[in-house]
Amino acid sequence: MPMKYIGLDIGTTNICGVVFDAGLGEILSTAAEANRAARDGAYPWERLQDPEAIWLQAEAVMRQLQLEHPDISGIGVTGQMHGILYLDELGSAVSPLYTWQDQRGAERLTQQTYAERLSELTGYTLSTGYGVVTHFFNWMNHLIPSSACRVCTIPDYIVIKLTGRHNPVMDPTHAAGIGCYSSQKQDFDAEAMEQAGINRSWFPTVRASGTMAGSTSGGIPVFVSLGDNQASFLGSVKDIxxxxxxxxxxxxxxxxxxxxxxxxxxxxxxxxxxxxxxxxxxxxxxxxxxxxxxxxxxxxxxxxxxxxxxxxxxxxxxxxxxxxxxxxxxxxxxxxxxxxxxxxxxxxxxxxxxxxxxxxxxxxxxxxxxxxxxxxxxxxxxxxxxxxxxxxxxxxxxxxxxxxxxxxxxxxxxxxxxxxxxxxPTHSEEGAVGAALTAAVGSGEVDSFETAGQRLS
Structure with a gap:
């Protein structure tokens, strides 16, 4: 039985994919493209990318890997954290991706920046570039698209496109990167968000890392995406x-x-x-x-x-x-x-x-x-x-x-x-390997995230 897993890494500057053999601990194939999705904004503090352009590039990377290895057991996804895009009821993107480098949260709201004000209202330490800060700024300045009803990260959006889901799901690594995530509740802190006038319903359901999010049209399991920091750690560290x-x-x-x-x-x-x-x-x-x-x-x-x-x-x-x-x-x-x-x-x-x-x-x-x-x-x-x-x-x-x-x-x-x-490490695709290991853990091929690094050659 094959132990081959695809790991996709949706980076700020590159989009990379690997086929990782969890039995051998080796990368069998690699495909990568420069991320060409950057878009100019109307303001100097905007850092935007086109989510549909990213999906098309990710799809091309996936297609190349599957042509070489059709016997794939699962797909894991990782990528840039903190940034958000808006979705409509059908799960389609209706906004650009506001990346982690976006500086709108550093703009002034009277005597404080938007990030400082939201931190004060919620009790959470929040920085510009965090998704909840970006959403707060957009809400306060009437910049949310009229057809939008929820937000997600770009790796979560790739999971939506792979599985055909309408509603995004998010693991704790990405939820914490968005902001206002409570590790005790293992969910976004709805009460804290309400103090700032933010409705919890804008944000995805949180599921444990390694949870299956759905399947591709060809029946390949796809797992909830993992934050790029954690994925890189998994994909490069043997003894955590x-x-x-x-x-x-x-x-x-x-x-x-x-x-x-x-x-x-x-x-x-x-x-x-x-x-x-x-x-x-x-x-x-x-x-x-x-x-x-x-x-x-x-x-x-x-x-x-x-x-x-x-x-x-x-x-x-x-x-x-x-x-x-x-x-x-x-x-x-x-x-x-x-x-x-x-x-x-x-x-x-x-x-x-x-x-x-x-x-x-x-x-x-x-x-x-x-x-x-x-x-x-x-x-x-x-x-x-x-x-x-x-x-x-x-x-x-x-x-x-x-x-x-x-x-x-x-x-x-x-x-x-x-x-x-x-x-x-001998491989340079640490994040993609970490995403593949996440799929291997989620499918039961690897015992746990704690021991996943032992599969690295």
Missing amino acids: HRTVLLNIGTGGQLSIHEPMNGPDVPEGLEARPFPGGGRLLVGSSLCGGKAYAILEQFFRKVIASYTGEPVSAGQVYAWMERLAAEDSSCGGESLSVNTQFLGTRQEPDRRGQIGGISVDNFLPELLVVGFLRGMVEELHTYFERLPRDIRHNVTSLVGAGNAIRSNDRLRDEAARQFGLPMHV
Whole structure:
């Protein structure tokens, strides 16, 4: 009997799918496309994508995988968290996807931002980009489509399209990413939402991770989608109890599993439900790998302005890597770079800075190294805020994300700051593999989410 599962990862910049053999612990096939669904908004703070365009790309990825492997046992889905789109009664999208990068919640409502006001009304700590904040802003400003009756995330929408459902279902990982989710109730907090005038009925029914949501027209089981943070953790970590995961891609995240839902959450970190029990303590940097891309764009413009000739991003990145490798022979004082160029979830107006500049050290190689160091430092700060017993229990550092994979100096910097060698999985599709493992757990092929990582080769 086949043990092949498809995992789909609906990312902000890429849409990826894998066929994962849960028996062998190996990826059999991979298909991916750049996410081409970004759309311009009417306001500078909008970050929008077209859900139908995303579905068409996801469908193409699915079709390619199934042509190669028709004997699929189940489908799992993951993807970008926090963002929402609106649906009508038939489950059709009637709005763009308002992504996790959308900044409408940072707009001012009298003396407070919308995110601050909603946090005050509900008693939950909420940030701009969270779906409930986006919905609150849209409701207050009469921006909800007239035919809309509910919201969901983009991975939940892909599940709707795969199964033909009209009503979305959502697991706790996505519900917590939307906001106003109560881990005690294992549901959205209807009473808290009502304090802000928000009706609970706008939000999906919550079901346990690994629950079957329906089947494709061909009879393949499809399971409730999982948040990309949790999926990436599942798809890259073998021992969930002793590992810290550093994921640097478009954004950046530090994630560590806590088996019990403790009463307190360290400052600046979030507690996110983990499938099967416990929670992930997560520290997020909004800029992450984009900080390095900002520096690349700066150098590229300088070079083009001086030479009058265009230069590719790949050429500039290669030059930056050579500069970073040469840093040890520079002998100058280091630069201090704060890479919070997009602010933080708690302080969206905060901005990055470059410090420690002297007459001797304002050099391109030190600027490159300073950016890399700053990217890691922002995440390591979250690690230092964890309780001592959790930090001392960590024996493994795992790296994931395109920035980690493509930059030797970034990996070395992470190993230096955390005091552990960094292990990077052989596969780069961590989220998609985690989604496939979710389907394997849901179908009973894998015993539990706790042991799912042991299936990784």
